[in-house]
Amino acid sequence: MSKIKTYFETKSVQSVYIPFFTLGDPDYDASVEYGKAILESGANILELGIPFSDPVADGPVIQRADARALKNPFSFEKLFSVTKAIHEHRPETPLVYLTYFNPIYRCGIESFLNQAKASGIEGLVIPDLPFDTEESEFLFRELAKRDMDLIHLITPATVKSRIQMMKKTSSGFIYYVTSFGVTGERREFSVDLEERIKFLKGILNLPICAGFGISTPEQASQIAHYADGIIIGSAVQRIIEENGKNRAQCVKALQDYTSSIRNSFS
Template identity: 80%
Template sequence: MSKIKDYFEKKTVQSVFVPFFTLGDPDYKASVEYGKAILESGADILELGIPFSDPVADGPVIQRAVARSLKNSFSFDQIFATTKAIHDHRPEKPLVYLTYFNPIYHCGIPNFLDKAKVSGIEGLVIPDLPFDTEESKILFSELRKRDMDLIHLVTPATPKKRIQSMKKTSSGFIYYVTSFGVTGERREFSIDLEDRIKFLKKNLELPICAGFGISTPEQASQIAHYADGIIIGSAIQRIIEENGENVSKCADVLREYSKSIRGSFS
């Protein structure tokens, strides 16, 4: 059983909190401190972004974070060392990479997965990897050998037939994209969001975590009533952008998100 699956089965809250930030922003030393602070501020699962030069699924806030990160010296050794330092702080909490397929392919799939696993990574989110390709099947097979998860994204435009087919190579949880377009903070969501999430949960038999655009504690609280997890990325990345190495500011805001997600069920 994967650590993520075990975490969801044993969770004592209705909805888990899944924050995201880009490794190396503003630098790798600060990333370790941000990771530790986020884990201490109520995060259940932490999603870490590997900086990549062509982040096609990311909006302007995260694109700027990636650009800042890539100004630092990049190496996979630095990525894995930073990840492990974050993991070792709270090893009971699963870590997930959000990355594109090119870095994994460049590093070599088995080599990348072995080093990621040792660093504390329990699953991968890969926005540019279609679920039904030969690469996806190979990756899923290699992940299963290591009890790691391939976390697929589902969007409002994903056909129902395609959703059914995802069962073959999906594990851990499903990352549900709450709205069309790239990542970024939004004011409103579709009126049928709850129905879509319930449909996915019934048909894929996996926890559904909602992300892309959830930017306020109030929005997080509302969606937490029917989603198994709430993913917050751009809102956190904006705080890092505005405060640099002032980790305490980020921790204060994260605690508000955590309280809002859990407070809906107290």
């Protein structure tokens, strides 16, 4: 059984908080400190972004983070080393990679999965990997061998027939995209968001975690009443961007923000 599945089945909170940030922004040493600060302040699961040159699902804040991260020397060895350092700080907290398929392919699928698992990664979110492909089915099987999860995204436009088909290669939880478009902070969400999330839970029998656009404690608190998890990326990444290389200031800001979100629906 995967660590993520176990976590959701035994969680003591109604809804989990899943923050995201891009590794390597502004540098990899800072990423370790930021990851530790977020874990200490209330993250239940932590999603780590692998920097990529063409992050098609992401809005401008995360696009800029990827661009800054890619100015640093990149290696898979460094990536996994930083991930492991974050994991060892709070080994009980599941870590997830958000990555596009190209880095996995370039590293070699089995090699990537072995090193990711050894570094503390328990699941993958891959926005550009369709669920109904040979690659997705192969990856799902290889992840299952390692007790890791393949976490699919579902959008408001995903039709029921495709949702039914996703059962075959979905595990861990579903990343539900709360609104159309790319990642980024938003003021309002669709009026049928609660109904849609409950509908998905009934079909897939998996936890449904809501992301894309959530940024404030008030929004998180509202959605946490019916979603199994709240995913926040752009607002976290904006804190890192706005604090630049003032690491101590950024750590404090991340701690304060993480606590404010976690406390809003404890």
